Structures are given as structure tokens and as C-alpha cells.
Amino acid sequence: MPIVETADLRKVFRSIKRRPGIGGAIAALFSREYEETAAVDGVTMSLEAGELVGYLGPNGAGKSTTIKMLTGILVPTSGTVRVAGLVPHRQRLENAANIGVVFGQRSQLYWDLPLRESFALLRSIYDVPHERYRQNLAHFASILDLESFMDTPVRQLSLGERMRGDFAAAMLHDPKIVYLDEPTIGLDVVAKEAVREFIAQVNRERGTTIILTTHDLADIERLTRRVILIDDGTIIFDGPLERLRSEYGTHRTLVITLADSYPDVRIEGAHLESREGNVVRLRFDRRRLSAETLIRRAMERYAISDIAIIEPDIDSIVRRIYREGYTENAIGSPS
Amino acid sequence: MSVTVARPRFRLEPYVEFAKVAMAKEATYRFDVFTSVASVLIRVYILRTVWVALYAHNAAPKELPLHAIITYSTVAMLMSLVMDIDQTRVLHDSLHDGSIVLDFTKPMRVPLYFIANGTGEVLFHAVLMLPALGLALLFVHIDVPSLGTLAVFFASFLLGYGVGFCINFILNCTAFWTLEITAVQFIVTWITDLVGGELVPLLLFPAALQNVLLFLPFAAMFSTPLLIYVGHIPPSQYAVALALQAFWLIVLAAISTVMWRLGTQRLVSQGG
Numbered sequence: 001m002p003i004v005e006t007a008d009l010r011k012v013f014r015s016i017k018r019r020p021g022i023g024g025a026i027a028a029l030f031s032r033e034y035e036e037t038a039a040v041d042g043v044t045m046s047l048e049a050g051e052l053v054g055y056l057g058p059n060g061a062g063k064s065t066t067i068k069m070l071t072g073i074l075v076p077t078s079g080t081v082r083v084a085g086l087v088p089h090r091q092r093l094e095n096a097a098n099i100g101v102v103f104g105q106r107s108q109l110y111w112d113l114p115l116r117e118s119f120a121l122l123r124s125i126y127d128v129p130h131e132r133y134r135q136n137l138a139h140f141a142s143i144l145d146l147e148s149f150m151d152t153p154v155r156q157l158s159l160g161e162r163m164r165g166d167f168a169a170a171m172l173h174d175p176k177i178v179y180l181d182e183p184t185i186g187l188d189v190v191a192k193e194a195v196r197e198f199i200a201q202v203n204r205e206r207g208t209t210i211i212l213t214t215h216d217l218a219d220i221e222r223l224t225r226r227v228i229l230i231d232d233g234t235i236i237f238d239g240p241l242e243r244l245r246s247e248y249g250t251h252r253t254l255v256i257t258l259a260d261s262y263p264d265v266r267i268e269g270a271h272l273e274s275r276e277g278n279v280v281r282l283r284f285d286r287r288r289l290s291a292e293t294l295i296r297r298a299m300e301r302y303a304i305s306d307i308a309i310i311e312p313d314i315d316s317i318v319r320r321i322y323r324e325g326y327t328e329n330a331i332g333s334p335s
Numbered sequence: 336m337s338v339t340v341a342r343p344r345f346r347l348e349p350y351v352e353f354a355k356v357a358m359a360k361e362a363t364y365r366f367d368v369f370t371s372v373a374s375v376l377i378r379v380y381i382l383r384t385v386w387v388a389l390y391a392h393n394a395a396p397k398e399l400p401l402h403a404i405i406t407y408s409t410v411a412m413l414m415s416l417v418m419d420i421d422q423t424r425v426l427h428d429s430l431h432d433g434s435i436v437l438d439f440t441k442p443m444r445v446p447l448y449f450i451a452n453g454t455g456e457v458l459f460h461a462v463l464m465l466p467a468l469g470l471a472l473l474f475v476h477i478d479v480p481s482l483g484t485l486a487v488f489f490a491s492f493l494l495g496y497g498v499g500f501c502i503n504f505i506l507n508c509t510a511f512w513t514l515e516i517t518a519v520q521f522i523v524t525w526i527t528d529l530v531g532g533e534l535v536p537l538l539l540f541p542a543a544l545q546n547v548l549l550f551l552p553f554a555a556m557f558s559t560p561l562l563i564y565v566g567h568i569p570p571s572q573y574a575v576a577l578a579l580q581a582f583w584l585i586v587l588a589a590i591s592t593v594m595w596r597l598g599t600q601r602l603v604s605q606g607g
Contacts, residue, residue, distance in 0.1 A: 075603045096442040108437045124349040
């Protein structure tokens with residue numbers, strides 16, 4: 001039985017239509033015309049308990065609006081939504097007890113309080129039994145390495161420390177479902193990895209269902225098997241990450257820094273994307289040419305001081321899908 | 336799938352915790368604590384000087400002899416320690432930075448959270464009234480009424496506090512619609528100071544104006560408890576005075592509830 005289930009979920013926002021100029025502004029004082037935009041337009045999805053799903057899409061695609069309806073903060077315009085058997089916007093308090101949230105851009109910790117006291121407050125809000133609370137806190141503190149700043153006021157924590165604190169805060173009450181909205185935004189690589197490891201572990205060991213929205217493909221690659229892609233309020237892809245990647249993430253970029261100056265750089269099988277001074281970016285199709293071959297060809301011809309390969313990021317995959325539309329088999333289409 | 340879940344039992348504990356935390360938080364702003372007490376003392380001293388000078392050159396109004404008006408001003412300044420707090424500022428702040436969304440993801444009654452938070456802050460400042468009073472007595476003499484009058488004064492102060500709380504809450508609720516409320520708050524604070532009887536007793540205003548001002552909710556905040564304290568409102572009129580305050584409290588509490596409902600409705604339909 002699915003733990004998260006939506007059917008034809010829609011959310012229409014109504015905003016005042018502004019007419020241009022002062023005349024329009026004055027007219028708007030007296031008569032208002034509204035225009036409606038569907039931020040989420042018929043989303044149907046179903047998640048089994050214990051799944052870890054990546055929910056992707058560009059800014060304004062409807063990700064946050066969907067999450068807000070799942071958490072019960074927003075009332076849908078039409079369609080149905082059920083989370084662990086509850087209708088979130090009608091049973092907000094009950095639903096709230098089942099869920100945990102981490103919004104990368106915001107903190108649920110109390111700014112002026114030491115981390116430890118924020119946790120104690122959350123214990124009281126969620127009515128976590130003391131014994132369970134002690135176990136969870138000790139467990140999370142050790143895997144997230146919180147001990148060293150447990151007594152520091154939240155406002156003095158670094159972003160990485162604060163996010164680790166936020167993760168513990170979201171999990172203290174053993175939520176069945178956790179919504180993570182860009183949880184790694186702005187973190188350095190070490191902190192990102194710590195957070196990813198934590199997410200993976202919670203999902204694996206506690207069976208927590210996790211919905212993760214992010215723009216960082218590395219989060220998705222590291223953590224999820226299934227991705228749901230939303231654009232313009234509509235789901236355009238729902239399936240295994242591998243399928244999305246093999247069909248759309250076909251091109252990589254080789255970045256080489258030349259040790260000498262060459263007037264013209266050309267390598268068979270790769271397409272010159274850009275060149276700035278001695279730094280040359282070459283785009284190639286990984287199905288037609290291996291990175292190893294390409295690097296060998298480059299080194300035969302040029303003196304090279306540095307080399308890097310850039311994997312396609314989610315934005316480029318997503319961008320390509322928007323540009324071309326999603327088709328079942330994209331392989332072979334030019335990019 | 337149809338699962339019926341019992342509505343979670345109401346627990347006071349988290350709100351008590353919020354209030355305690357807010358209290359402790361206020362105490363950590365030590366400089367703020369000292370300056371707010373100092374500011375009361377300075378205002379008490381300045382007002383005393385002003386009244387003494389004014390009374391020396393003018394005929395004292397018979398309702399308020401010099402000792403009464405100094406008592407009035409001093410008690411008003413002590414009251415301002417709790418009355419002038421923007422108790423539900425957290426509501427405005429969390430609407431402003433969008434964190435109200437996170438408040439709604441928690442199994443708590445959000446308005447109670449804001450109220451608990453404000454109550455904690457206020458209780459801390461209420462404690463400060465005692466040292467402030469002790470220090471004020473070093474340079475002013477104030478009259479102390481009978482115990483009965485004092486009790487009625489505190490009841491009236493409490494009602495006045497409630498009225499002030501609602502006005503403050505309503506103002507902070509307007510942040511659901513517009514985040515530009517600073518100017519409005521400023522104007523309301525200014526009006527309250529002036530026509531609420533905090534700085535100048537309303538008795539010194541022209542009679543026609545007094546008749547209007549004394550019936551406004553602003554007077555319920557400062558003027559009514561203070562006039563009870565200095566004895567201008569006699570025991571025979573206690574019931575009427577408190578009833579008028581209670582009337583305003585009920586009206587403003589109703590408006591607060593409506594504002595909160597409309598505001599949250601907007602939040603859940605428009606997403607803030």
C-alpha cells in the first residue's frame with residue numbers, strides 16, 4: 001500500500017492582473033482582474049514506504065508547491081492527496097506528527113538557542129518519549145558529529161553545522177516520511193557527503209520514506225534510484241534514474257588546460273564547446289567515445305598541463321528534456 | 336484507504352516550554368535589560384521634572400495635584416516595561432522570512448506558539464518592574480493606594496494588557512497581506528502613547544476630547560488602570576471601568592481571531 005499518494009493534484013494560484021501604467025494602477029484600486037496560474041497541474045504519483053525518491057525540476061516547476069500540499073501547508077485546488085492514510089490539509093496536526101522536513105534555505109532550529117535546547121523543544125512539541133529521545137539524539141549526534149557544537153547558539157553555527165543540526169531535528173521524532181527540499185544547497189563537499197551519508201543511512205536502517213528535491217545531480221546519483229521530473233506543473237518523467245541518465249545524460253565535457261599556446265585545437269570525435277585562453281572545453285558523446293580514448297588523442301597532439309571531465313549535471317539533462325520534450329528513446333538524437 | 340486517527344490530545348507542555356525559552360532568551364540580552372530599566376528611570380525623572388516645572392507656573396488642576404500626577408507618570412512608565420513590548424513580533428518575522436511554513440509543519444497550534452512566546456518575553460519584563468520601581472523610588476515619591484484599590488488596579492492592568500496584546504497581534508497579522516507594517520506600527524504606538532494616557536493623563540485634555548478618548552480601547556490600556564491607581568476613578572465606578580475594558584478586550588480578541596483565520600486561509604490558498 002502506497003504511503004504517499006496523489007491523484008490529479010492541482011494547485012491554482014490567483015494573482016491580480018496588473019495593467020500597465022499609472023492609469024492601470026488606479027483602475028486596479030477599483031476593479032481588479034485576476035489571472036490564474038496552475039503551479040501544479042494534475043500530478044499523480046505514488047510512493048511505497050521506504051522509497052527514496054528524487055523530485056526534480058527547474059525553479060518554478062511546482063516542486064515546492066507539491067511538497068507544501070503533501071505537508072498540509074497548502075490546500076489543493078482539486079485532486080486528492082493522502083500521506084500515511086491522512087489528508088494533510090484537513091488533518092494538519094496529525095499529519096505533522098508523521099513527517100519531518102528539512103528546507104535547505106530555512107532552518108527549523110531556534111536562532112538564539114543552543115542546538116541542545118532546540119532539540120529539547122522539539123522533543124516537547126512532538127511528545128517524543130524521553131528514552132526514545134535520548135537514544136535518537138545520541139545516535140544522530142554521533143553520525144552527524146554534533147557533539148562539538150551542541151551547546152553553541154544556532155546563530156553562531158556554520159552553514160554545514162546548522163544543516164547537520166537541522167537533519168537531526170527533522171528525525172528526532174522518528175517520522176515516517178521526510179521531505180528534503182534542497183538540503184545540500186550551499187554546503188561544501190565534506191558537509192554534502194556527511195549529509196548524503198546520513199540520508200542514505202536513515203533510509204536504509206529506519207526505512208524512512210524520503211522525498212528529495214535538489215538541483216545537485218550528485219545528490220540524486222548518490223541516493224536515489226527513482227526520479228520524478230516535473231515541469232510546468234506536470235510530471236514528465238517518473239522512473240529509474242538510470243533510464244533518465246542513459247537516455248539524456250549522454251554528453252560529457254573534457255576540460256583541458258594547454259601547456260603551450262596552440263592557434264587551433266581540434267580532436268576527432270569531440271566538439272569544441274568553448275575556449276578561454278589556454279582552457280579548452282570539448283564536448284563528447286560517451287557512447288561513441290570513451291574518455292580514455294579522447295584524453296589519449298588530446299595528449300598525442302598537445303602539451304597539456306591539466307585535465308578534468310565534467311559529468312552532465314541534472315540541469316543540462318533537464319534543460320535538454322525541456323528543449324526536446326521527453327521521448328521514450330532519446331538515444332541518437334543530436335545534442 | 337481510510338484511517339481514522341484520534342485528534343492528538345492537547346498538551347500544554349510545549350507552550351510552557353516556549354514561554355520559558357522566550358524568558359531565558361530575553362535574559363541573555365543583558366544590555367537590553369539594563370537599557371530598558373535605565374530608560375524607564377530616565378523617563379520617570381524627566382517627567383517628574385516637567386510636571387514640577389509646569390505645576391510651579393500654572394494652577395494645578397484639582398483632579399490631579401502634583402503628587403498624584405508624579406505617581407501617575409511613574410506607574411505609567413513602569414507599566415510601559417511590559418506594555419511597550421512587541422509581543423507577537425515573531426509572527427511578523429516568520430511571515431517576513433517565510434519560516435511560518437516550518438511552523439505549520441509541526442504538530443502545534445501555531446497561534447498558541449506565538450502567544451506563548453510573547454508571554455514569556457512579557458513575564459521577564461514584568462519581573463524587571465520590581466527593581467525599576469525600587470530605583471525609581473530613589474528620586475520620586477509615589478502614593479500607594481489601599482490594598483483593595485491596588486487589587487483592582489492589577490485586575491485593570493491585566494485587562495489593559497490583554498487589550499494591548501490584541502492590538503499588537505492584529506497589527507502583526509496584517510503581515511499576512513503586506514509586509515510593510517513598520518510605519519503602521521509606528522503610528523499606532525504613537526497614537527497609543529498620546530491618546531492612551533501613557534505620557535499625559537487624558538484628564539488634561541479638553542473636555543470634549545476627553546469624552547471621546549476615554550472610551551477608546553487605547554484608554555483601556557493605560558488610562559483606566561492609572562486613574563484607578565491615583566483614585567480618580569472611585570470604587571463606585573470600578574465595575575463600569577472594568578466592564579468597558581472587558582468589552583474592548585472581547586471585541587479586539589474577536590477581531591484578532593478573524594484576522595488570524597483570514598490570514599491563515601490566505602496562507603494555505605496563496606502560499607504566503
